[in-house]
Amino acid sequence: xxxxxxxxxxxxxxxxxxxxxxxxxxxxxxxxxxxxxxxxxxxxxxxxxxxxxxxxxxxxxxxxxxxxxxxxxxxxxxxxxxxxxxxxxxxxxxxxxxxxxxxxxxxxxxxxxxxxxxxxxxxxxxxxxxxxxxxxxxxxxxxxxxxxxxxxxxxxxxxxxxxxxxxxxxxxxxxxxxxxxxxxxxxxxxxxxxxxxxxxxxxxxxxxxxxxxxxxxxxxxxxxxxxxxxxxxxxxxxxxxxxxxxxxxxxxxxx
Amino acid sequence: xxxxxxxxxxxxxxxxxxxxxxxxxxxxxxxxxxxxxxxxxxxxxxxxxxxxxxxxxxxxxxxxxxxxxxxxxxxxxxxxxxxxxxxxxxxxxxxxxxxxxxxxxxxxxxxxxxxxxxxxxxxxxxxxxxxxxxxxxxxxxxxxxxxxxxxxxxxxxxxxxxxxxxxxxxxxxxxxxxxxxxxxxxxxxxxxxxxxxxxxxxxxxxxxxxxxxxxxxxxxxxxxxxxxxxxxxxxxxxxxxxxxxxxxxxxxxxxxxxxxxxxxxxxxxxxxxxxxxxxxxxxxxxxxxxxxxxxxxxxxxxxxxxxxxxxxxxxxxxxxxxxxxxxxxx
Numbered sequence: 136x137x138x139x140x141x142x143x144x145x146x147x148x149x150x151x152x153x154x155x156x157x158x159x160x161x162x163x164x165x166x167x168x169x170x171x172x173x174x175x176x177x178x179x180x181x182x183x184x185x186x187x188x189x190x191x192x193x194x195x196x197x198x199x200x201x202x203x204x205x206x207x208x209x210x211x212x213x214x215x216x217x218x219x220x221x222x223x224x225x226x227x228x229x230x231x232x233x234x235x236x237x238x239x240x241x242x243x244x245x246x247x248x249x250x251x252x253x254x255x256x257x258x259x260x261x262x263x264x265x266x267x268x269x270x271x272x273x274x275x276x277x278x279x280x281x282x283x284x285x286x287x288x289x290x291x292x293x294x295x296x297x298x299x300x301x302x303x304x305x306x307x308x309x310x311x312x313x314x315x316x317x318x319x320x321x322x323x324x325x326x327x328x329x330x331x332x333x334x335x336x337x338x339x340x341x342x343x344x345x346x347x348x349x350x351x352x353x354x355x356x357x358x359x360x361x362x363x364x365x366x367x368x369x370x371x372x373x374x375x376x377x378x379x380x381x382x383x384x385x386x387x388x389x390x
Numbered sequence: 391x392x393x394x395x396x397x398x399x400x401x402x403x404x405x406x407x408x409x410x411x412x413x414x415x416x417x418x419x420x421x422x423x424x425x426x427x428x429x430x431x432x433x434x435x436x437x438x439x440x441x442x443x444x445x446x447x448x449x450x451x452x453x454x455x456x457x458x459x460x461x462x463x464x465x466x467x468x469x470x471x472x473x474x475x476x477x478x479x480x481x482x483x484x485x486x487x488x489x490x491x492x493x494x495x496x497x498x499x500x501x502x503x504x505x506x507x508x509x510x511x512x513x514x515x516x517x518x519x520x521x522x523x524x525x526x527x528x529x530x531x532x533x534x535x536x537x538x539x540x541x542x543x544x545x546x547x548x549x550x551x552x553x554x555x556x557x558x559x560x561x562x563x564x565x566x567x568x569x570x571x572x573x574x575x576x577x578x579x580x581x582x583x584x585x586x587x588x589x590x591x592x593x594x595x596x597x598x599x600x601x602x603x604x605x606x607x608x609x610x611x612x613x614x615x616x617x618x619x620x621x622x623x624x625x626x627x628x629x630x631x632x633x634x635x636x637x638x639x640x641x642x643x644x645x646x647x648x649x650x651x652x653x654x655x656x657x658x659x660x661x662x663x664x665x666x667x668x669x670x671x672x673x674x675x676x677x678x679x680x681x682x683x684x685x686x687x688x689x690x691x692x693x694x695x696x697x698x699x700x701x702x703x704x705x706x707x708x709x710x711x712x713x714x715x716x717x718x719x720x
Binding site: 221228253 | 598599603606664
C-alpha cells in the first residue's frame with residue numbers, strides 16, 4: 136500500500152462537554168475521490184475543519200505524505216496544497232471573480248510598485264480567465280461583483296478557486312446541496328476532472344447518489360469515529376445508510 | 391459550468407452599481423443651479439476658496455471614515471479625537487517656550503501621534519475584544535472630549551505659533567489655499583491606496599465577508615486595527631489644520647464632525663454594511679453639504695434648508711443601498 140497523501144490518526148476534539156471527535160482517523164491517497172459521510176453530528180465538518188487548518192485538534196496526528204505536520208491556520212494547510220470549498224462558499228460578494236480567485240495570494244506588480252502593495256491586475260485577470268476556461272467554469276462578467284451572479288455561478292467560482300491552488304487535496308463541503316440537477320452533474324464532472332489531474336478530492340455529502348456516482352472509496356463517521364471504509368464499487372446505498380445509523384455493524388471496519 | 395442565462399445588465403442596474411455616478415451628477419446639478427441663479431457671487435474667488443477650505447477640512451476626516459465604513463465599521467470618535475489632538479499639540483508647543491522652526495513640526499508629530507493612539511485604542515477594542523465599533527467609538531468620543539476639556543478647563547487655548555497660521559492656515563500657493571492642497575494630496579493618496587493596492591483590496595474583502603477574508607489569509611485583526619489607526623491619524627491631522635486655520639483650539643466646534651464625515655461617505659455611495667464605497671464618491675459627498683450651505687445663503691434662502699436637503703439626500707442614498715442589496719440574486 137502506498138503512503139496516503141493525507142492522513143489523520145486518533146483525532147480528538149471537544150467543544151465544552153461535547154466530544155465532537157473521539158479518536159477519528161482518515162486516509163486519502165493520490166488521485167482518489169473519498170466521500171466522507173455520516174449522520175448529522177457525526178463529526179464530518181469538524182474533521183474537515185481540522186484537516187483544513189480551521190480548527191486545531193485537542194490531540195491526534197496529521198500526516199502529509201507520511202510526514203507529521205501541524206496546521207495552525209488555513210494558511211498552513213494551504214501551503215501543503217490542501218484547499219477547501221466551504222459550504223457557504225466563502226466568497227467576498229462585493230469583489231469580482233478575479234479578486235476572489237486571488238484573495239490572499241495576489242500577484243504583486245513588478246518592481247518598486249509591487250513592494251508598495253500595488254497589484255498586477257491584468258496578469259491576474261488573464262490567468263483567472265485561463266483557469267476558468269480550463270475548468271469549464273463560466274463567469275458572465277469578469278469585472279462585475281460576484282454578488283450579481285446566481286448561486287450556481289458563485290459555486291463555480293468557489294470551486295475554481297480551490298482547484299486553481301490545490302496541489303494535493305481539495306475538501307468540498309456539500310458542494311451540490313444548493314444546486315439543481317444539471318448543475319450537480321457539472322460539479323460531479325468537475326470532481327472527476329480534478330481527480331484525473333492527480334489531485335485528491337474529499338467529498339462531504341448527504342447525497343447518496345452523488346457519493347456512489349463519483350467516489351472511489353467511502354469513509355463513514357459515527358459519533359466522532361471512523362466506523363467503516365468501503366470501496367464504492369462494492370457497496371449499495373443501503374449499506375452506507377446502515378453504517379451511518381449503526382443499524383449495520385460492518386466487519387473489518389478500518390478504525 | 392453553468393448553463394443558466396446571465397442576469398440582464400440594464401441601464402438601471404449599471405446606475406445602481408455605481409452610486410457615485412449619481413452623486414456626482416447631483417453635485418454638478420446643484421452647482422449649475424447656483425451658477426445660473428447667482429453667477430457672480432457663487433463663482434467669486436472668496437466663495438470658491440471658502441467652500442474649498444470647508445470641504446478640505448471635512449475631506450481629511452472622510453478619507454479615514456471611508457476606510458472604516460468599507461470594513462463595515464463606524465468611527466464616532468473622529469471629532470473628539472480631532473479636538474484632543476489639537477489640545478495636546480498646542481500644550482506641547484507652548485511648553486517648549488520657543489519660536490524655533492522645529493516647534494511646529496513637533497506640534498504636528500504630537501497631533502498625529504495622539505490621533506494614531508486613539509485609533510489604536512479603538513482598533514484594539516474592536517478587533518481584539520470584538521466589541522461593536524459603534525459603542526467603542528462612542529465611548530472613546532466621550533473620553534477624548536472629556537480629557538480635552540479637563541486639560542484646558544473648557545477654555546480654548548491660544549498661542550499657536552504664528553508661523554503655522556501664516557504658512558498653512560492662511561497660506562496660499564499659486565492662489566490655492568495650502569489647506570486645500572494638503573487635503574487634495576491626502577485624498578489622492580488615500581484613494582490610490584484604497585483602490586489600487588493589496589491593503590485596499592483587503593479592506594473591501596473584510597467588509598464583504600469577514601470570515602471569508604480570514605480564511606483566505608487576510609490578517610483580520612491587524613488590518614482592522616490599522617484601519618482605525620488611519621482614521622485616528624486623519625483626525626490628528628485635521629486637528630493640527632484647525633489650529634493653523636483658527637490659531638486656537640476649537641473645543642466645542644466639532645461635535646457634529648463625526649456625523650458630517652459619515653454623511654459624506656454614505657452620500658458618496660458607500661454602504662454601511664461594508665464592502666462598497668469609493669474615495670471619489672466620498673469627495674463628491676463632502677462637497678454636497680458645503681456647496682448647498684454656501685449656495686443657499688447666496689441666493690437668499692435660509693441656510694437651514696441645507697440641513698433639510700442633506701438629510702433627505704442621505705435618506706435617499708441609504709434607501710438606494712438597501713434596494714441594491716435586495717435586488718442581488720440572494
